[in-house]
Amino acid sequence: MKKSFLKIFSLLAIAIVFVSCDKDFNTVGSDVVGDDHFNLEKVDYDVVSYNKATGPVQTNNLSINAFGVYENPAFGATTASFVTQLGLTRTYENPKKILGENFTIEATDSVYLYIPYFATDTEVVDENTKLKIYELDSIYGDKNTTFDLKIYENGYFLNDYNPGEDFVNSQKFYSNDFAKFDSNIGQQLNTSSDIYQNTNFKFNSNEIVYYKSKLLDNGTYVFVDSDGEPLASQSDLSVRVIKDRALPGMWINLDKNVIKQRILEASQNGKLFNNNIFREYFRGLYFKVTQTSPGTGALAMLDFSKGFITIQYHSDITITDSNGVPQTNNAKRTLKLNLLGNTVNLINNANNSSYSSALAASDEVNGDSKLFIKGNEGSVAFIDMFKNPSELEDLRADVKAGNWLINEAYLNFYIDRTAMSSASIYEPHRIYLFDATNNKPIIDYLVDPSQSQNSKFDKFSKYGGIIEREDVDNGRGIKYRIKVSTLIKNILKSDNEDNNKNVRLGLSVTENIKLNANGVLKNPIMIGASDEVKLLPIASFMSPVGTILYGSNIPSGDVNEDKKLKLEIYFTKPNN
Numbered sequence: 001m002k003k004s005f006l007k008i009f010s011l012l013a014i015a016i017v018f019v020s021c022d023k024d025f026n027t028v029g030s031d032v033v034g035d036d037h038f039n040l041e042k043v044d045y046d047v048v049s050y051n052k053a054t055g056p057v058q059t060n061n062l063s064i065n066a067f068g069v070y071e072n073p074a075f076g077a078t079t080a081s082f083v084t085q086l087g088l089t090r091t092y093e094n095p096k097k098i099l100g101e102n103f104t105i106e107a108t109d110s111v112y113l114y115i116p117y118f119a120t121d122t123e124v125v126d127e128n129t130k131l132k133i134y135e136l137d138s139i140y141g142d143k144n145t146t147f148d149l150k151i152y153e154n155g156y157f158l159n160d161y162n163p164g165e166d167f168v169n170s171q172k173f174y175s176n177d178f179a180k181f182d183s184n185i186g187q188q189l190n191t192s193s194d195i196y197q198n199t200n201f202k203f204n205s206n207e208i209v210y211y212k213s214k215l216l217d218n219g220t221y222v223f224v225d226s227d228g229e230p231l232a233s234q235s236d237l238s239v240r241v242i243k244d245r246a247l248p249g250m251w252i253n254l255d256k257n258v259i260k261q262r263i264l265e266a267s268q269n270g271k272l273f274n275n276n277i278f279r280e281y282f283r284g285l286y287f288k289v290t291q292t293s294p295g296t297g298a299l300a301m302l303d304f305s306k307g308f309i310t311i312q313y314h315s316d317i318t319i320t321d322s323n324g325v326p327q328t329n330n331a332k333r334t335l336k337l338n339l340l341g342n343t344v345n346l347i348n349n350a351n352n353s354s355y356s357s358a359l360a361a362s363d364e365v366n367g368d369s370k371l372f373i374k375g376n377e378g379s380v381a382f383i384d385m386f387k388n389p390s391e392l393e394d395l396r397a398d399v400k401a402g403n404w405l406i407n408e409a410y411l412n413f414y415i416d417r418t419a420m421s422s423a424s425i426y427e428p429h430r431i432y433l434f435d436a437t438n439n440k441p442i443i444d445y446l447v448d449p450s451q452s453q454n455s456k457f458d459k460f461s462k463y464g465g466i467i468e469r470e471d472v473d474n475g476r477g478i479k480y481r482i483k484v485s486t487l488i489k490n491i492l493k494s495d496n497e498d499n500n501k502n503v504r505l506g507l508s509v510t511e512n513i514k515l516n517a518n519g520v521l522k523n524p525i526m527i528g529a530s531d532e533v534k535l536l537p538i539a540s541f542m543s544p545v546g547t548i549l550y551g552s553n554i555p556s557g558d559v560n561e562d563k564k565l566k567l568e569i570y571f572t573k574p575n576n
Contacts, residue, residue: 040407045391045567047411048367048384049507049552052533053359056522057377057541059345060158060173064511065304066345066376066544068203068289069297070141073422075374076351078544079291083154083181084304085284085341091274095267100315100333103264105256108221109314109332113151113190115307115339116249117203117300129237131207134248138301139203140426140544145298148290149201151252153186153262154283158342174522175347175377175541181286187262189254189285197252199292203300205248212241250307259311263335279341296424299544301511307339345541347377355379364527367553370416371565373431374546375509380536381551382436382527383411383505385567392491392502399492408570409488410464413480413507414563416548420477426545427477428509431465432537433484434516436506439535441516443486443499465513477547488569506533511542 059065066080092098105111118137125132136143161167173180190198213221214228222230223240231239262282266272271281291297311334318328351359358372359379371381386392398404413431420427435442450461464482469475487503494500504527519538526532550563 040570040572043569043571045386045395045569047552047565047567048365048387049371049381049565050364050368051359051362051370051372051379051381052525052527053379054377054521054525054536054540056174056176057536058172058519058522058538059175059347059541060171061343062345062538062542063303063305063515064301064542065343066299066347066542067287067302068139068141068299069147069291070299070544071294071296072140072425072546073352074419074425074548075355075372075378075546076349077291077297078299078376079289079348079350080299080376080544081178081289081346081348082287082302082304083156083158083284083344083346084287084339085158085279085343086282086309087338087340088272088275088278089336089338092267092272095270095272097317099264099267099272099335100317101268102316102330103260103313104315105260105264105311105313106332108215109256109312111254111256111259111309111311111313113252113254113307113309114208114246114249115302115304116247117205117302119205119248127238130240130242131209131237132245134205134207136203136205136248136300139298140300141296141298141424143203143205143298145295146196146200146202146292147297148199148292149190150188150198150288150290151190151254152188152286152288153258154181154286155184155186156180157280157283158344160342171342172520173344175345176522177344178346178348181344181346182288185286185288187255187258189258190252191255192253194253203250203298207248208246208251209242210244210246212243250302254309260313263311263337264313264315275341284341285339301542301544304339304343309337309339311335311337345376349377363553368551369553370419371413371507371549371551372546373428373507373509373549375428375511375540375543378509378540378546380540381507381549382533383433383507383552383565385505386491386502396492402574404571405574406485406489406492406569406571408483409485410568411482411484411565412568413482413549413565415467415477415479416550417476417478419548427467428543428545428547429467430510430513431480431482431547432508432510432513432539433465433482434506434508434537435503436533437501437503439518442484442505443490444483445516447486465510480549484567488567506536508537508540509543509546510537510539512539515539 065082067082069079071077119134120137122133122135159171162169162171211223213223215221223234224230226241272278314330314332316328316330318326321327355372358370372379373381433442445463448463462483465480467477468479469477490499491502517538518535519541521534521536524532524534550560550565552565554561554564
């Protein structure tokens with residue numbers, strides 16, 4: 001045991017409470033001592049921390065999915081594609097009555113896909129175009145770079161349950177399941193002459209608006225004023241009347257002929273009777289991404305479930321009037337599909353040499369000098385506390401005898417600021433420490449009462465794991481600090497065998513701190529000869545970013561010795 005008892009002598013009349021960098025947090029009943037730990041003594045305990053590659057991870061039915069290309073100088077390139085089923089917004093038991101027949105999709109009709117981005121309204125309006133100015137959230141890389149996007153009809157059926165297990169267990173799909181979908185590709189649907197909808201796709205921050213228009217007798221649409229009269233200038237955006245607005249998003253015109261044949265005409269054969277029949281027939285969309293040029297690229301986190309397909313078309317519907325005479329009406333109609341159902345996020349990583357070498361050199365016995373934490377199909381770290389059993393028993397004896405009163409305990413993860421210095425590297429806002437022995441959150445996470453209004457970085461300010469940055473604009477990260485006080489107290493004091501065990505901890509990035517469910521690894525991580533890790537936090541599988549931290553194997557005298565990962569315990573000695 002390495003003990004470094006540090007007495008803090010200064011006392012302040014008024015306690016200073018340090019607020020986490022998540023500004024929205026409202027901590028209830030907080031007993032946070034802060035970084036100064038007034039009048040407390042400290043002892044540092046060595047831990048052993050080491051890297052492990054996750055391999056392919058379960059990526060079906062994630063709430064948020066990565067999409068695009070991101071070149072991370074610290075880790076390498078990530079290319080993220082996506083597969084989703086489609087859903088009917090209503091069923092069509094009698095399609096001729098509702099959808100009609102003799103389908104045509106006219107030049108004035110539209111067939112398009114829309115998926116909104118996460119975007120923040122800047123409350124600024126362009127005076128010329130009347131468009132709101134937005135800032136896109138959750139996009140990594142250079143938003144102005146492009147990549148090749150092909151949207152295919154998917155030919156591989158996404159089962160709800162695994163047919164290889166007699167349909168008892170849910171079907172799992174993994175980040176490397178490309179072969180299933182690449183070998184079952186249907187027709188390409190985004191065949192527009194607009195290259196920004198396919199070969200040069202990019203994330204556009206422009207607000208999407210619908211302008212007031214009408215159809216003229218000659219069959220063309222024109223923009224009109226508030227009275228319905230055609231505008232003198234059809235190209236001047238400043239005079240158009242905005243009918244409706246939508247967040248910036250992926251807006252892609254789909255092949256009208258394919259949609260007419262595969263969706264509309266198929267309705268006459270009962271393929272739109274219900275969603276089960278429809279999804280067996282039309283098996284969804286495959287958004288296949290390919291990097292087209294070197295550079296940082298651009299990768300977005302998207303909620304595809306908010307997307308939809310709108311099919312505008314003309315058809316005949318025949319009804320019988322009150323006199324029993326059939327009347328046929330040909331008119332413009334709309335069919336809407338949602339992007340609900342089973343999904344799969346497909347991830348292809350091209351790791352750089354330093355990252356690959358670090359994972360290959362993982363040292364479970366002595367620990368690693370650097371910890372590489374990356375989401376998606378990436379890597380996690382494991383932390384073994386109290387490797388020396390006698391060290392733990394000595395501390396436990398002191399606590400139970402009343403010689404020590406444990407006040408706080410922390411793990412400080414210092415960022416390798418040299419490796420993470422590039423402006424094109426996006427640092428994770430949160431990292432997540434969990435109980436890797438029992439595949440569950442640590443108790444400090446579970447008892448944290450703090451709350452936040454920020455849905456992406458919700459709650460757990462006391463538990464911690466929030467990045468601490470330089471106090472300057474766009475400051476780089478310094479460290480992450482995670483509280484393990486209750487965990488350590490239970491290990492030292494509890495008589496409950498379920499609580500007093502010296503557990504192995506795991507460390508990952510997280511896309512959503514509130515989500516603590518686990519996902520499945522395609523191939524278990526082996527620790528030692530027999531320990532298998534089969535589950536990891538699924539919120540890590542969603543995140544495309546990573547960080548490099550200082551580990552536990554930093555020798556004495558090294559320039560970065562002060563950043564070595566240690567267990568810090570703050571305590572008092574009761575008066576005898």
